[in-house]
Amino acid sequence: MLELIQQYWLYFLVGQYPKGPLGGLALTLILAVMGLILSMPLGLAFGLMRVSPYRWLRLPVTAFVYVVRGMPLLMVVFWAYFFLPSVTGVKTDQFWTMLIALVVFDAAYLAEIVRAGINGLPRGQMECARSLGLSYMKAMRTVILPQALRNSLPSLVNQFISTIKETSLGYIIGLAEVTFIATQINSLVFTKPAEVFGILGLTYFVLCFGLSRVAQWIEKRLERKGLGNRIAPKVAA
């Protein structure tokens, strides 16, 4: 195992860079970070539309969320990969295809997180803000959203973790992210598949487990400050 790491660590981390396109773990991380950042505004807008009092805003977004959440990401990736070129006439490369698919996919999930955060707040918050004379949007922006987003921070970190895991699907369309690189190494070494994929698994584990600890830490901190949204479990002593 050590031998493998010694020989291929650079390839594993950055792919063929600087001789070729950037790949490997670096690409996985870039995709995940960009995916989350780009889908954030979209998710926020969709989340607000999901709780909007207007039916014509609510319905299309609800349909979008149901459709995207009912389909595997792989399907979204395939649609983007085969469909975007035939519609736009431009051959999109794998990176942008994957990014677009991730943004569309994450937006639906983020919308649900935002919605849950807003719905989790006591009703009185909105009523108070409105009765103070704030308009709906102003109340949303200055009263509801700051609280809702703080409460959904742990879920956002969780979503980031699943985005990292989802980037592995780039392998299917030949994007040189870390899983793809691992299969390449596997075909170079040939005799040690268990070790190669063991290292791959370990890499993901370190990343995602570390992040899930961050989510837990945030949750604890929110609870300690009395800001948490959780109702304390009623467990009799």
Next chain:
Amino acid sequence: MTTFDPQMLISGQYHDMLVAGLKMSLQYLFYGFWIALPLGLVIALCRLSPYKPLRAFGTGYVEVVRSIPLLAQMLFWYFGVPEMLPQGVKEALYEGPVESICAVVALGVYTAAYMAEDIRSGIRAVPSVQMEAARSLGLSYMRAMRLVILPQAFRLTVPPLISQTLNLWKGTSIATVIGAAEMMYQAGQVESQSFRSFEAFAFVSVAYLGVSLIITGIANWFQHRWPVRTM
């Protein structure tokens, strides 16, 4: 852009391929579920057990499996694990449908970790006095679990378990990476043989969405029929 040709999906060779893929995917869902549910229950009980080694095992399993993408696990089970098996077992495995077996095992093992968490939170939502009362009536730990705690946890657990089943269903699409002939793989085949991506993907999308909606419907029906009782 070419026109949509529904004829291709209603009959003929491509129709047969896609339907065979759908059937295969549903089989993966079925077998994966029956691996994931018992395994998830065992892991959940481990995580809640009074013995530290069992707890550590349960926690380790859940954390490790949930942190690694299904795709990477699929590759591991397909390329890595058969190498480690003894010769006789390996040969027997390669005689059979090895892709399908590996895919189902990977799906089951992956989903079990998520199901374990749902079952655990369901069990934890049952007030702890229930366990104390059961124990003080003289039931053993396992008996109290089986007769008192688990039936109460069941209602709370079923809706999230159904949504995990939905994730399992979506996960079956990933089996395409190891060449298991499920729906996504067949769609790729049809696409490359007929150059008609739109029809193939439309069929597959509708199929995924249809089954997903059915599963969501079951979850809603269950919640409506047996609402969670608050104590």
